[in-house]
Amino acid sequence: MQNAKNIKQALAFTVFRILAGLVVGILLTVFLFIFLRGIGIISWEFLTAAPKEGMLKGGIVTAIIGTFLLIFYSALIAFPVGILSGIYMNEYLKDGKVKRFITIITNNLAGIPSVVFGLFGLSIFVNTLGWGVSVISGAFTLAIMILPIVIRTTEESLKQVEYNFRLASYAMGATKWQTIWKIVLPTAMPNIITGLILSVGRVAGETAPIIFTAVAYFLPTIDFSIDKPVMALPYHLYVLSTSGINLQASRDVAFGTALVLVSLIFILNLLANFLRKRLKVSSTK
Amino acid sequence: MRIKYLGEKIIEGFIYGSGWITTLVVVVIVVFLFREGSGLFNKKPLEEGYGIVINAENKVREITAQEIRQIFEKDITNWKELGGADEKIVVFSLSNIDKYFTEKDLGESFSLLPEKIKEFVQENKGVIAVFPEKYLATSLVHLEIAPISFWSFISGKDWYPTATPSPQLGVLAIILGTLWVSLGAMLFALPIGIGVAIYMAEIAEKRVRELLKPFIELLAGIPSVVFGFFGLVYIVPLLQNLFNLPVGETALAGSILLGIMALPTIITLSEDAIRSVPKELKEASFALGANHWQSIARVIVPYAKSGVISACILGIGRAIGETMAVLMVTGNAAVIPTSFLEPVRTITATIASELGEAQQGGIHYEALFLLGSILFIITFLINWIAELVTRKK
Structure with missing residues (x-):
């Protein structure tokens, strides 16, 4: 009896270990697969030259720049609004029906x-507001998409700031906003930044929201204007892997693009984790 | 001190506004999605600017998009199947017009086309003619096509949104x-x-x-x-x-x-x-x-x-x-x-x-x-x- 239940336990735990190993295995497979076939493609030229000859030659610099433009502008739109909204949720709104309502809506x-x-971006920014397929239309669409992430990150980070900090600040005669600005926000900032970095990763990798709002199939010249379409890494990868005329030749470029994109995400994740760790160390001091 | 207080109020105004941003965004998303989407209802699933005419003696007055497709695919060949008289269906459209008329018959830049369509429709009891509305004489009997409903959209099995003459919108x-x-x-x-x-x-x-x-x-x-x-x-x-x-x-x-x-x-x-x-x-x-x-x-x-x-x-x-x-x-x-x-x-x-x-x-x-x-x-x-x-x- 005692034995039977221990055997059962050993069996169950082994299965769970295998499952966990499987998940790690899947991730490593995807990574190795892209890394091994993509690393040979990456060169200085690949990263700094514009695409040539039906995108089979040259580099992907226009796609890289496009992705960074989208990141920059969507962050510019989403971060201030999202952080203010997070402050409202945690510092101004008392627990109750209103707060629960907004939380549910944000989750939705x-x-x-x-x-x-x-679809929404196409309908409102591209067509109704007449901004056309452009960086700014795409940035607004992406900004709306990451808004809930920014809000929730801010809210969670503010929640972790000890309430006594606020009381001490009030006791010194500071107003509510002074307390938030000088005490609460700086304390919560590293945590907030970690969340913001992860939301940037989301912007860098999304394809579906920008297909109809921001991207062009092929642009050979570097352009920083916000009212024109751009190329973007994820869309470039999609185009290369599905609609090329010469699939075999474009596959190499696709692997290179995938590696650049995955590396970008990887670096952002590392950065976020690094910040989080450093924060933990400094807060235990 | 006063100015500082005012500045703070403005900032707090922004904060209150931002707090409701997600609610606003969700409402706007719903409005825009459904506004564009609901435009579909009560539209006729027929190519823009086209009309369908039939012989005056034909009793059928309305058909569905799916039936049009079946007619053009030759799955339905008799008006009997659509609740009409026992009459073979004769499809007549721009894609098979050369079967009945030569280019010369139709005149310069189709100037004689309306007349020819009218003649053809009046002569053939089983005809179903699909042409741009501008070529169809108003005296001809129009066949109505059932408008798209939510139910036909949801339950339709065919998705050929660019099919001619009638797009099939079943999801x-x-x-x-x-x-x-x-x-x-x-x-x-x-x-x-x-x-x-x-x-x-x-x-x-x-x-x-x-x-x-x-x-x-x-x-x-x-x-x-x-x-x-x-x-x-x-x-x-x-x-x-x-x-x-x-x-x-x-x-x-x-x-x-x-x-x-x-x-x-x-x-x-x-x-x-x-x-x-x-x-x-x-x-x-x-x-x-x-x-x-x-x-x-x-x-x-x-x-x-x-x-x-x-x-x-x-x-x-x-x-x-x-x-x-x-x-x-x-x-x-x-x-x-x-x-x-x-x-x-x-x-x-x-x-x-x-x-x-x-x-x-x-x-x-x-x-x-x-x-x-x-x-x-x-x-x-x-x-x-x-x-x-x-x-x-």
Whole structure:
């Protein structure tokens, strides 16, 4: 009896270990697969030259720049609004029906599929507001998509700031806003930044919201204007792997693009984790 | 001091405004999606500017888009089948006009066409003539085409949004395809996801857990287009060889990718739920002589049930809404799925692949927005159910 239940336990735990190993295995497979076939493609030229000859030659610099433009502008839109909204949720709103309502709505916004944001962006920014397929249309669409992430990160980070900090600040005669600005926000900032970095990763990798709002199939010249379409890494990868005329030749470029994109995400994740660790160390001091 | 106070009020005004931004955004999204999508209703599923005329003696007055398609495909050849007289159907349109008239008959730049159509329609009892409205004399009897209703949209089996003369806008196969692929994904993502969550929350040492956590986060961060690319180059050929298929782009390929992509959601949320089970319960279970596994299976997981279920529901939501990966590996054939080894088409893939070529404000464009609205409603419901399940606790 005693034995039987221990055997059962050993069996169950082994299965769980295998499952965990499987998940790690899947991730490593995807990574190795892209790394091994992509690393040979990466060169200085690949990273700094514009695409040539039906995108089979040259580099992907226009796609890299496009992705960074989208990141920059969507962050510019989403971060201030999202952080203010997070402050409202945690510092101004008392627990109750209103707070629960906004929380549910925010969760729902986070659950909306990315392609629906694409539809929405096309309808409002591209057509109704007449901005056309452009960086700014795409940036607004992406900003709306990451807004819930920014809000929730801010809210969670502020929640972790000890309440006594606020009381001490009030006791010194500071107003509510002074307390938030000088005490609460700086304390919560490293945590908030970690979340913001992860949301940037989301912007860098999304394809569906920008297909109809921001990207062009092929642009050979570097351009920083916001009212024109751009190339972007994820869309470039999609185009290369599905609609090329010469699939075999474009596959190499696709692997290179995938590696650049995955590396970008990887670096952002590392950065976020690094910040989080450093924060933990400094807060235990 | 006064000015400072004023500045603070302004900032707080911004904060209050920002607090409601998500609510505003959701409302605007709903308005825009449904406005574009609802434009479809009560529109005639017929090519822009076209009309259908029949012989005056024909008793049939209205047909559906599907019947038009069947007539043009020669599946329906007699008016009897449409509730009319026993008369063979004679299709007459621009694509077969050369069968009846020469270019000379029609005159310079079709100037004689209206006259010829009128003659032809009056002479042939069984005729169904589809032409641009400007060539159709007003005295001719028009055949009405049934307007698109929500029901015909949802229950229609055919999706040929650019078919002429009558676009077929039925999304049943697409909705079922979406559910089918997601179902397949959940079949293996749920057991694996919950298993890993239990492992991380209960079994793994702290060191292993701290190592696993970033891996799961990274898995969540990999863009779906990269998974799609991986699937296209690796999984699709693998399945093709393994099952000896004509094409490797199948529902199964989509399910595998979606399952992988839903894993981080399921794992993270389930782990949180399992971790939040009070220590006392576990200790009580141990005190009663249960070993660790018995405690997990009979006490801890049952207690965390609502959280785990809600994690699974959100995982399903993630799978249903996923776009690029399924677009790239499922083959996109809009047929009602019967097997995992056949191509299917999902809502998301349909929107992503067709919106670019749909003319703004046209029937196809509106149909895609309606499809987007349906997707929105599905995911909204899923989130809401997950919310209810969590709160029940």
